[in-house]
Amino acid sequence: MAGMSVLRVAAGFAARLNPFKQGFSNGRLLTRTTPKTESAAVRYGSHGKPMFVFKPSDYYDRRFLHLLRYYILLTGIPVAAIITYINVFIGEAELAEIPENYVPEHWEYYKHPITRWIARNLYDPPEKNYEKMMALIEIESEKAEMRRTQMDVRKLMREKGDGPWYHYETMDKSLIDYSPKSTPDN
């Protein structure tokens, strides 16, 4: 009973919204004639007068949102499709024990296929980075070592004077003329 009244209210509402379209809600389906426009009671908010509503332009807003959606989905949809394909048809790796006498490649330590692909094709293996760093450290430490030894050698040779460095050429002693100072009365 409550349902019937709800249905009747809904039919009346539908009739009010569009008084011309009274398809199945009208009871007189079998004896249908074109309904007169005044017979349906319609109540407009503008008291029957046609109104020209002033609104600020929503052209720019709608254009912005349209362009936003367009540019996001332009790459978003292919990326989402590719990632869905990979996750469904290729799938992630399973964890397993390292087999005997087998050294896994550096990309076989990752789970997701995209990460594996990036590690295989785009990145260097972490062992290479390690070795490069160690080579740099070796070179720098050798340089520091050599510079330190050179500094020590310089100090000692200058101090003691018994090494090959710090030899300054002096004149032959036999060429010295002692005559100006040879007698006390000069």
Added chain:
Amino acid sequence: MPDGFDKDVYPEPPRRTPAVEKQTGLPNPADILIKLFQYTVDVPVTTFRDWVERQHERNRFYYYQQKFRRVPDLTECKLGDHLCNYEAEMQWRRDHKVDQEIVKVIKERLGACQQREGNSYLQNCDKEMNQFRQVSKAYQSRYGDLGAYGSAQKCLMKQKHRMIAERKETAAED
């Protein structure tokens, strides 16, 4: 954790489903709702998941856990041996990460215990609580206030100060 978890560490709580004694001839609406959920949500999702698993079965590949060799510690490195320092530093960083993961696992166990026990977790989760306290205290004392630029050398110095403080304590007691 879908499968492959340790049943001792994450035990299942005892089931508390009561024995049903039906007194009416009417159907149980809970049963109807359960069946409804099962057929509308559970069965489609499970069949889809099984289909996806079948696609995965066709080309399986594996990933492994990388095992690193142990290298000499910072304590076993000579003073100007920068290469030894570097390798010890890298090993210390790996061990640091492992220790962080250990603390996370213990914390997760405590959380699981609290979830299992419900309102009586303060009373029943003693074992996990003690384990977590112990582990986090150990982590704090070893890696605690090293800061963002913590390195193997700073950790070693922290250990040295810890040992000095211990020695002072035992000397003060005696």
